[in-house]
Amino acid sequence: MISRTSEELPAIPTPSSSASVVPPRRDAPQSPRERLRTPAPGPYVGLAEVLSALSHALDLTEGQPLGHTVRSCVIGMRLAESLGLGAGERSALYYALLLKDAGCSSNAARMAALFGSDDQHVKPSMKFVDWHRRIRLAVQTVRNCGVHAGLIARVRHFVAVARTEAMTRDLIKVRCDRGADIARELGFPEATAAAIRSLDEHWCGRGYAEGLKKDAIPLLARIAGISQTIEIFLARDGVDAALDVIRRRRGRWFDPKLVDIVIGWKKDTWWWNSVRSDVAYEMVLAAEPQDEARVVDDEGLDRIARTFAGIIDAKSPYTYRHSTGVAEIARAIARRMKLDAETVQQLYRAALLHDIGKLGVSNRILDKPGALTAAERVEMQRHPIHTMAILERVGAFRKFARVAAFHHEKLDGSGYPWGLHAAELDQSARILAVADIYEALTAERPYRVGMPEEDAIMFLRSQRGGKLDPVVIEAMESL
Numbered sequence: 001m002i003s004r005t006s007e008e009l010p011a012i013p014t015p016s017s018s019a020s021v022v023p024p025r026r027d028a029p030q031s032p033r034e035r036l037r038t039p040a041p042g043p044y045v046g047l048a049e050v051l052s053a054l055s056h057a058l059d060l061t062e063g064q065p066l067g068h069t070v071r072s073c074v075i076g077m078r079l080a081e082s083l084g085l086g087a088g089e090r091s092a093l094y095y096a097l098l099l100k101d102a103g104c105s106s107n108a109a110r111m112a113a114l115f116g117s118d119d120q121h122v123k124p125s126m127k128f129v130d131w132h133r134r135i136r137l138a139v140q141t142v143r144n145c146g147v148h149a150g151l152i153a154r155v156r157h158f159v160a161v162a163r164t165e166a167m168t169r170d171l172i173k174v175r176c177d178r179g180a181d182i183a184r185e186l187g188f189p190e191a192t193a194a195a196i197r198s199l200d201e202h203w204c205g206r207g208y209a210e211g212l213k214k215d216a217i218p219l220l221a222r223i224a225g226i227s228q229t230i231e232i233f234l235a236r237d238g239v240d241a242a243l244d245v246i247r248r249r250r251g252r253w254f255d256p257k258l259v260d261i262v263i264g265w266k267k268d269t270w271w272w273n274s275v276r277s278d279v280a281y282e283m284v285l286a287a288e289p290q291d292e293a294r295v296v297d298d299e300g301l302d303r304i305a306r307t308f309a310g311i312i313d314a315k316s317p318y319t320y321r322h323s324t325g326v327a328e329i330a331r332a333i334a335r336r337m338k339l340d341a342e343t344v345q346q347l348y349r350a351a352l353l354h355d356i357g358k359l360g361v362s363n364r365i366l367d368k369p370g371a372l373t374a375a376e377r378v379e380m381q382r383h384p385i386h387t388m389a390i391l392e393r394v395g396a397f398r399k400f401a402r403v404a405a406f407h408h409e410k411l412d413g414s415g416y417p418w419g420l421h422a423a424e425l426d427q428s429a430r431i432l433a434v435a436d437i438y439e440a441l442t443a444e445r446p447y448r449v450g451m452p453e454e455d456a457i458m459f460l461r462s463q464r465g466g467k468l469d470p471v472v473i474e475a476m477e478s479l
Helices: 032-037 047-061 068-083 087-098 104-115 119-126 134-144 151-163 167-185 190-197 219-237 239-248 256-263 269-275 280-286 298-313 322-336 341-353 356-360 374-380 383-391 395-405 427-442 453-463 470-478
Strands: none
Touching (some): 047 104, 047 280, 047 356, 068 087, 068 219, 068 256, 068 269, 068 280, 087 219, 104 119, 104 151, 119 134, 134 151, 167 190, 167 298, 190 219, 219 239, 239 256, 298 322, 298 341, 298 356, 298 395, 322 341, 322 427, 322 470, 341 395, 341 427, 356 383, 383 395, 427 453, 427 470, 453 470
């Protein structure tokens, strides 16, 4: 049992409508520190704050250290400043950098299946390899195949990877196309979408997914590509190693002009140390172009929550539309119970994002057809902790972070991960628990037919009073 203060709950270790995404503000210029202290006007919330906080979820699905996206954005925006880009281009780049990995959940299941390994091990390890060095690439591929499996299984997976024609191109294309589509869904300009789509193109023409070369690669994509590589090596090996990597890849992976600019920062020790520290979160908010700053209203927050629900559900073929389905059911139950509009709205967002922590769980666990081992079960049961940590970073989502994280808790204390009891679970958390179970039982899955509604209701009835709230189940039955 635990005390219920926010600080004591475990944390993870170290828009197309003009009504929802508001046009850039044209306020008088402010200093970065003033902008950090100044709230968005009226009922609006700063979009930069929301997306920079949610970027932690994207770091999880890529197996990157938390803060990878934020630090990449800080690096990319300094490059934009050095190049003298205009406010519109800098704004398009800023959001491309924050959303660069938005499509990464789309290829996680296939990558885990092909390699026979944890996708969150394979993805980051492959980022340290120079893809143009075929022998090194092959060696790293062998190391990533069938990790923790026997020799025969490892060989089988390596052969499967080797025989899969255009595997790398297709995996990257799925990710980058989906990421570009997400940028469009959120109402960002085509320049943002194009930067995400061409993120892995290389200056020499040997990148992916289209093999674009030199100036045919959008400038914003070139900036984003070099920025994420710098951050990856900076976080692991330090400044000198990061600069050495881009120097060796100059003219192959990266635009020589961009490499030369970054090399010129070598002696700016204060800045490099700041990027590697917690100050990076202040730096990324201050880096948003002042005269292109975007804010969102309630409809915009709903759109962001729905978009991230799609990112969550794309992680596994077995959870297609699960989050949106749970949200619709939970909202319908709440309305049937005549809860006030504010409570219904917060519950809807909590339901959309309740499984965001699953982005930090390996697809080898999420997609496993058989029973989980004890260790795998522990890892799976940590996903609500990830959900809590991510949502509490977003000021606008903090109100419902606990509701979202408590979706596997039960009235009798038999739920997980905190083992809460009835007195510690409010009405919204109880509704979400029922909606989550009902959707999981009735939804069609690639590996089974959905349970008939009558049977699902019978199962819920068997849990009433002991594990699930009878009033909520009654409302569910009446829908």
